[in-house]
Amino acid sequence: MLYREAGDFKTTYREDNQTFPIRFDRIAYYTTVAAAFAVVPFFINDYWANAVFVPFLIYAIAALGLNILTGYAGQVSLGTGGFMAVGAYACYKLMTAFPEMSMVLNVLLAGLVTAGVGVLFGLPSLRIKGFYLAVATLAAQFFLVWLFNKVPWFYNNSASGQITAPERTFLGQFVTGAQTSASAKYLFCLAFVFVLALVARNLTRGTTGRKWMAIRDMDIAAEIIGVNPLTTKLSAFAVSSFYIGVAGALFFSVYLGAAEVGESFGIQKSFLILFMVIIGGLGSIFGSFAGAAFLVLLPVLLKNVLVGTLGWPTDLAAHIELMIVGALIIIFLIVEPHGLAQLWRLTKEKLRLWPFPH
Amino acid sequence: MFDAKPTPETQVETLLEVNNIEVIYNHVILVLKGVSLSVPKGGITALLGGNGAGKTTTLKAISNLLKSERGEVTKGSIVYRGEGIQDMAPADLVRKGVIQVMEGRHCFEHLTVEENLLTGAYTRTDGRAAIAADLEMVYEYFPRLRERRRSQAGYTSGGEQQMVAIGRALMSRPETILLDEPSMGLAPQLVEQIFEIVKAVNENEGVTFLLAEQNTNVALRYAHYGYILESGRVVMDGPAAALRENPDVKEFYLGMSDEGRKSFREVRSYRRRKRWLA
């Protein structure tokens, strides 16, 4: 009897439009946010921050970005790694060129730069569709990685081509570099996630989101009812790339601290983030989080269980971990092809009906 | 006009029997709430009902295509020639002689019209000559298809695609055809023609038909027996002739009142129905 919408009437369209129309959801959401901001920072240590929370938050941003492009606007992209690299290198150049600039500004500007690059590589989407486009975005992926690897200006001529994040502060706290505390890292990323998720939610429930989804579901019909495919697709590329750029900037500066383009932003990253989006649920904000959590946490968890608890040799554990992750992906898809978000939705639908079967 | 043969009241073999089935989509959406039908061998049985009544779902439950839509028969049984067929693969069912023409055409877009027709003969083993003869037969029925035989099906008009879908089913030399809205989108002449074909096939080849139709008027003219479905339940059934005379059916499905057909312009208010549902 916990989960009911009955008796939860809306009297205005404004109320009906809110993100969580059901009271229970609303409460759960506020509790989560409050806990994330006010409780977790006090308990977080280096391990939880660096191995779990920070990567989860950053991947969530990237997944949100890709979900906007792929899940909402229907443009399959495998260039995510490359776009993250743009964010990372833009951030690096900004950090080193303007040491006094606020880190928040650095990250946001890096996002904007990425948005520009994203629009450029989004242009072919006007002609190329479906998996063909996916493969075409790989051109962006490989070219960008090559570019950052080749042109010394991007890595300030360092001998190896590695970029290392200098120390920067925000509100007097270190947020990058060796002296950053676990909670500062976490909060810095969390703030970005919080705002960006809200923005994503707002964009996707409004006009822009509907345009994106219309193009996704049936581009021809969308165009006939008045959606301009050019601006719509490019806006999706821009917004999505912005998110991914921010994620790349944070990934490099806050999380890793140093990066090499081929290793950190290679094609594997593109795939990983696409997995997150699909596993989580295409076209779902919650799904982006769920997918990121799943793919960040699962390997860590499996490793801890197989090696830590069961004491298996690491290589055997790693191979079996691969098998388990693969099998789980397949099982999840079979159980619910539309991702964890849909699974969650169905569970709620069942709860709502409970104790009646239908 | 009303030229359907009266159903022989003598004992005919029941070919297909649906007993009280319940269908749920996606584990939560209950669509059929206990539907029972029986389809006699060599007959034309019509399944009537408004939008969303569950006609398509019933047909898919029989042909076992539900699984691919995440739907599931949770109760009841479906028996074909005395054999439970719920767990049979659709392909095996086609081999047994039951084929479905799906609603909304479902042509293979990238195949040509002729290739589409030939896929209908996929399960056949009686040789190229027999298949070629049947292809010829389908072209006789639908001359328009002969003209477009080399076009990709995706580029043919809606009506042409409907012809392809029906022709394709005929190509499998079935014993029973489940026809889902064959008249949808066809020109009036063609609707008559298609039902004439149904009738001819039924009479000449002894093929049994179960057809879901919105076009009650035509359907009841050609069918022998009818079921009326509303919101996932059978609300009425009877010989076609009887149904045609039923005043409710007349008013709500045939659009006739006592004074004959009413003009669509004369309809002054929207009607809501579901009256006879308790």
Add this chain to the structure above:
Amino acid sequence: MPDQLVYAMEVTLNGLMAGVMYSLVALGFVLIFKASGIFNYAQGVLALFAALTLVGLQQGQVPFAHLINAVFGTDLHHFGWHLPAVVAIALTAGVMVLMAIAVEKLVLKHLVNQAPIILFMATIGLAYFLEGFGDVMWGADIKKLDVGLPQGISETIESVTADWFGYGFFIDNLDIVATVVAVALVTALTVFSQYSKQGRALRAVADDHQAALSVGISLRFIWVLVWSIAGFVALVAGIMWGTKSGVQFSLSLIALKALPVLMLGGFTSIPGAIVGGLIIGVGEKLFEFSIGPMIGGATENWFAYMLALLFLVFRPQGLFGERIIERV
């Protein structure tokens, strides 16, 4: 003749050969895509798995030795036989058929009628699984694959071209073998898919799973069939690439070289796979040869994709792909 031109000719020839090697991998993708609309991400891993199995069988490795040893404390390694190449290849082909059956039973069967991206994701899951499985089964060390294919410079061609141009061209014998094999495969597969009943059924399945079911095409059979063929193609690709570089994890990454080939040729065209391969092979090699040195080299990866992208802008379905039907 000016040197640069002769060199360019040599590069072109080698590009063609390299392209054929890419085509071998691309072929597997095409088959599965054609038959089910599935973009099979696991194709590269399939090649790796096939090659691993081939080497393992040939050298009589005990499968799962590491796991068994870890669990039971035994010390198993080899059965102590060494199979002739032909036998090992035949056995491996059998394993690939088993794998196809398993994939159908455990994965595809449950995903009938799902969106392409979902099926794509499922093949990713499969790729993960097979990668881990292959490692557990045969170990992650480098293995030398030797089924008796010739390798190294072709002396004949070298001496003939030396006579003609005053510069002996380098052509790898292995590439020549690969070309012959690829041409044979492409011919056979084209004939199969274009002119046989199963071929037609295969294309029908790709268009509409449900409709295919409704006319009595057994998806299960079709899928087992194409996955078996794709497994066999993967085996061929695995043999060629494995001979070249040894068998180990990186073998699965050759899939990435096949993607531009695939999209340039068209996802659904078997001849497209080979033509695409040739264009990509020549294009990337010539670019690396002519422009590469000026901009720092290592351009092949992205250039292949850029080239494909260029083609796609003019033909969004690839060179030989089926027209994308746009109607309302």
Add this chain to the structure above:
Amino acid sequence: MKDMSEGYVTADGRQIGGVLMEMKNITLRFGGVVAIKDISFDIRDGEIRAIIGPNGAGKSSMLNVISGFYVPTEGEVWFKGVRRGPMKPYQVARLGVARTFQNIALFDGMTVLDNIMTGRLTRMKAGLLSQALWYGAAEREEIAHREKVERIIDFLEIQNIRKTPVGRLPYGLKKRVELARALAAEPKLLLLDEPMAGMNVEEKEDMSRFILDLNDEFGTTIVLIEHDMGVVMDLSDRVVVMDYGRKIGDGPPEEVRNNQDVIDAYLGVAHD
């Protein structure tokens, strides 16, 4: 034809205005297939104009030409007295042309409400930033348009499925939602491609009522393709008959019904 530029009065006494759209000598070819062959006709302000013809006659293609999705191989399209240059479909939509599709083209992943809201996209102007923050213009606009859409939802009686994803709906309801989406655009010219296919008589009656009310209340001009002769004869003011891409008849329903060419090509028997 030109003499009617100031309009005419229908049998039931409605005043029809001047020419809204004129198709002049339209020809459309796809490779070897000639879908439309040199057809001219006009559509007048406020009328219900039907297009009928056998399957494959080119009716839907004609609608596609009107809505800008197909570019005619030859011929001119005039709208509101101006010749329409080459235009993208979305630009045509912005001129006030909306339509429904023969093979339902709803956005399956979206709810009914969102689908209908897409009909209003051309009218929504809030900037990206305002939308991102869901504050000010964006929110006001959203609510204002939602009110309009709710009126359409009431009008078409689809309140109870407002939040259902359209993919799950049965065929007939989808048709209705599609109509709602087209209505939401408050079009000047509404193109309906077989809106009643797959409906039973009762539902057709409802749909007819919607169309008539629409025409009455908002003065929307309607182009209707339909195979149900009863509907066509009862609703339309004038009918164009096509056959194999040619025009074989054009005029009021009674006239067309008795045209021998039309009977031969399409009707088969004279309909009552």
Add this chain to the structure above:
Amino acid sequence: DLVVPNLSYRTGAYAANGIPYADGFNDYFTLLNERDGGIGGEIVQVPECETAYNTEKGVECYESTKGMGALAYNPLSTGITYQLIPKVTADGITLYTPGYGRTSAANGSVFEWVFNYPANYWDGASVAIKYLLDENGGDLAGKKVTLLYHNSAYGKEPIRTLQALSEKHGFELQAVPVDHPGQEQKSQWLQIRRDKPDYVLMWGWGVMNQVAIQEAVNIRYPMDHFIGIWWSGSENDVKPAGDGANGYKALTMHGTGMDYPIYADIQKYVVDAGKAAGAGDMVGTVLYSRGMYAAMVIAEAIRKGQEIHGTSAVNAAQVRDGFENLEITEERMAELGLPQFGPPFAASCTDHGGPGAAMIQQWDAAAGTWNSITGFIAPDDAVLDPLVAEDSAAFAAENNITPRCQ
């Protein structure tokens, strides 16, 4: 107990190399535990963590093991090294990267917590050129040398050094990149075949090595003019090419093969006792030896730390002191059962990089062994020192580090 985590990779693209290295590393500590009861009476624990050569997993491994009281890290990945440098600096744990990692970390006054003796990439480049100088009677003027490198941070490391050396010695340098993973090297080798360089140097890793050696065989490039860095000189790299690879050369900073007394102990205490990390068949291979060498150095540094601080239960900071004051002598190596295995060296506050000396070894395909054909060759410090100073100064400036040891 003493904790020395082993961030290894036994899966992924570089598994074939990661496995023997990790085995050697583990086995050495197992030997110490079994035979000597650990170091100074303290058992050494070597928790293993799989990184798959992936930087993020590397970070996870670091974080998950550092809480156990880790004394030193050796991640065998340049990428992970770069990530860990700021982290170990903040946490005060030693990062030991023999033969890889950040070259300029050799400058101890900037990189307090990082050690990369006995040799680094730039040393390798210099040693290779020195060897070529020796071969050519001290003159390389006019010779053509091609560097075939993995197109990544690692592969690019030697370029600057080689450029400096080419200026100094007048040889012509051509740098040819190979993209990851390096399965396809046709273009590169056609170019080499056309250019006919006198020597080819290779900075490769993983499959790139095997393919390069195979291609060299294919074009009949004289194998003894083909020299790899130490990461391109293991059995894995040459075996797939079969007999053709005979004569291929590679650098190494330690000995290889079974001719060291220690192996009797390893056989007895580790392999025969069933305690070997792997199957025991890797013992004596190049990468196994290297893993063992790294373990040996870490063990010695711990011992030194214990000695300096007079306690057996040393902490990370004390171990760092051990690293900084470490002295590996010929005698000590002989005592350890590894006579002349590596170069003798002594570290200091400024010198974290060691002598940089390396040997040249050559592959004998028939015997299946690597034979060293030179002694330890010292690099050209006159060229290297300024480069190291420049790079570390840049790092210090970017990170506000005031150099120590003044």
